[in-house]
Amino acid sequence: MKVLWLFAHPDQRSLSGALMTEGLRTLDAHGHQHRVSDLYAMKWNPVLDAADYAHDPAHRLHVGEASQRAYTEGHLAPDIRAEQEKLTWADTLIVQFPLWWYGMPAILKGWFDRVFVKGFAFGLTDPATGRPLRYGDGKLTGKRALVVTTAGARAATLGPRGVNGDLNDLLFPLQHGTLWYTGMSVAPPLLIPAADRTTPTAYATAATRLRERLRTLPTTDPLPFRHQNGGDYDDDLLLHPDLPQPSPPPTGPAAHYTAPPPPVHL
Amino acid sequence: MKVLWLFAHPDQRSLSGALMTEGLRTLDAHGHQHRVSDLYAMKWNPVLDAADYAHDPAHRLHVGEASQRAYTEGHLAPDIRAEQEKLTWADTLIVQFPLWWYGMPAILKGWFDRVFVKGFAFGLTDPATGRPLRYGDGKLTGKRALVVTTAGARAATLGPRGVNGDLNDLLFPLQHGTLWYTGMSVAPPLLIPAADRTTPTAYATAATRLRERLRTLPTTDPLPFRHQNGGDYDDDLLLHPDLPQPSPPPTGPAAHYTAPPPPVHL
Numbered sequence: 029m030k031v032l033w034l035f036a037h038p039d040q041r042s043l044s045g046a047l048m049t050e051g052l053r054t055l056d057a058h059g060h061q062h063r064v065s066d067l068y069a070m071k072w073n074p075v076l077d078a079a080d081y082a083h084d085p086a087h088r089l090h091v092g093e094a095s096q097r098a099y100t101e102g103h104l105a106p107d108i109r110a111e112q113e114k115l116t117w118a119d120t121l122i123v124q125f126p127l128w129w130y131g132m133p134a135i136l137k138g139w140f141d142r143v144f145v146k147g148f149a150f151g152l153t154d155p156a157t158g159r160p161l162r163y164g165d166g167k168l169t170g171k172r173a174l175v176v177t178t179a180g181a182r183a184a185t186l187g188p189r190g191v192n193g194d195l196n197d198l199l200f201p202l203q204h205g206t207l208w209y210t211g212m213s214v215a216p217p218l219l220i221p222a223a224d225r226t227t228p229t230a231y232a233t234a235a236t237r238l239r240e241r242l243r244t245l246p247t248t249d250p251l252p253f254r255h256q257n258g259g260d261y262d263d264d265l266l267l268h269p270d271l272p273q274p275s276p277p278p279t280g281p282a283a284h285y286t287a288p289p290p291p292v293h294l
Numbered sequence: 295m296k297v298l299w300l301f302a303h304p305d306q307r308s309l310s311g312a313l314m315t316e317g318l319r320t321l322d323a324h325g326h327q328h329r330v331s332d333l334y335a336m337k338w339n340p341v342l343d344a345a346d347y348a349h350d351p352a353h354r355l356h357v358g359e360a361s362q363r364a365y366t367e368g369h370l371a372p373d374i375r376a377e378q379e380k381l382t383w384a385d386t387l388i389v390q391f392p393l394w395w396y397g398m399p400a401i402l403k404g405w406f407d408r409v410f411v412k413g414f415a416f417g418l419t420d421p422a423t424g425r426p427l428r429y430g431d432g433k434l435t436g437k438r439a440l441v442v443t444t445a446g447a448r449a450a451t452l453g454p455r456g457v458n459g460d461l462n463d464l465l466f467p468l469q470h471g472t473l474w475y476t477g478m479s480v481a482p483p484l485l486i487p488a489a490d491r492t493t494p495t496a497y498a499t500a501a502t503r504l505r506e507r508l509r510t511l512p513t514t515d516p517l518p519f520r521h522q523n524g525g526d527y528d529d530d531l532l533l534h535p536d537l538p539q540p541s542p543p544p545t546g547p548a549a550h551y552t553a554p555p556p557p558v559h560l
Contacts, residue, residue: 068343138401189533191428192471
């Protein structure tokens with residue numbers, strides 16, 4: 029594998045840092061190549077703004093248009109281009125972070141905000157139908173991704189019946205809406221729970237689990253997300269009426285309401 | 295109402311900016327007070343690090359401990375304290391942002407990462423049981439919140455059957471895991487779809503919907519999330535086996551898998 033390891037913790041002496049070191053050593057031992065984007069160490073700027081696109085501030089900024097044009101014309105900020113070059117090189121993206129407020133630290137969210145511009149990470153269309161290629165087919169198809177996250181919560185509270193919600197549901201915007209959207213296949217995430225009270229025994233267990241996940245990553249089945257153009261969605265991009273089959277179990281976000289929430293006003 | 299309006303778009307001349315102006319005017323017209331945190335205009339720093347807590351970099355940073363101590367001892371960075379003071383003043387928080395990669399722009403995620411420290415936003419315990427008060431009961435109980443988000447996607451694709459997932463599920467980490475976690479009641483979100491091709495007619499519709507939501511906000515029923523200590527969760531914080539009743543419909547993230555994903559290894 030050619031692995032880009034994205035890392036977002038402010039202190040390399042942390043549990044997260046120790047696990048990254050362990051993980052990189054494991055990749056070496058199996059003959060894989062790796063590059064690292066340690067966002068805090070790089071002082072990565074996570075704030076998307078007009079300067080990313082050499083955009084004239086006298087004119088209103090349309091983010092989508094300006095970013096696509098800057099990508100096409102080669103005017104993207106150098107720090108963004110450097111990250112795109114790393115991801116282009118890689119066939120595997122590992123995204124490691126402490127779970128803060130049930131999501132990515134801001135410095136990491138801003139990596140996706142700034143690096144994943146139209147043209148680079150998405151924007152292909154099906155030549156036969158003219159429809160956009162997204163969710164399973166896209167610019168980054170052929171690459172795999174793995175989320176590794178440490179959390180203060182106990183494991184079961186991030187499971188299907190836990191008060192915090194199921195981890196796959198919490199990661200849905202990242203795993204489905206970002207990684208799968210751009211065409212990457214997404215391995216099941218690795219959760220290291222109870223991270224703020226890690227004993228030596230718990231650390232040994234976590235390190236063993238990480239090594240095992242990295243060892244088996246090339247042959248791990250990805251999360252079975254539906255392809256946008258795989259026949260499961262209609263022309264309006266809604267699930268066909270007879271899907272899903274079989275019905276899902278009563279878990280996920282809906283389980284945390286005392287009654288069905290009112291539908292979002294569309 | 296005393297409203298804190300959190301705003302996260304890089305250009306005030308955008309659709310988002312026009313809607314904020316419309317919203318603030320509406321609040322004025324109804325005799326409500328407001329303060330604004332326009333994060334881009336403030337050049338808000340979203341990157342949590344040791345400097346926030348006057349933490350000695352010679353020692354390993356434990357974020358939870360260091361942030362709580364800095365809050366208790368009055369050493370939090372001044373920009374964090376200023377935001378905490380605004381939220382303390384407010385009884386209502388409006389969180390407005392363009393939906394980027396199905397979540398908040400990094401500059402906004404970092405507002406929660408840095409401002410919502412233990413002691414300020416959570417950390418109460420039930421004096422009778424010693425159990426933490428979270429999810430519906432907490433430091434920010436009594437305040438209400440409303441998410442207002444603009445999205446490029448068409449509305450139906452963010453609905454219960456849409457390819458992008460239901461908006462309430464995408465916002466679960468923010469609405470449930472952050473706002474409800476700290477005790478705030480959360481009004482149903484306002485979605486302004488197809489935001490990158492807004493016609494004058496579409497803008498008028500969006501502005502009308504925003505005005506109406508603000509006018510009725512004081513009496514709007516919040517999302518019916520379960521209280522952590524309301525009897526629906528057991529001592530391990532798992533849903534009681536007979537919940538939820540009635541079963542939820544087959545929507546939400548689970549609907550986007552071709553088969554049930556393997557459970558997260560716990």
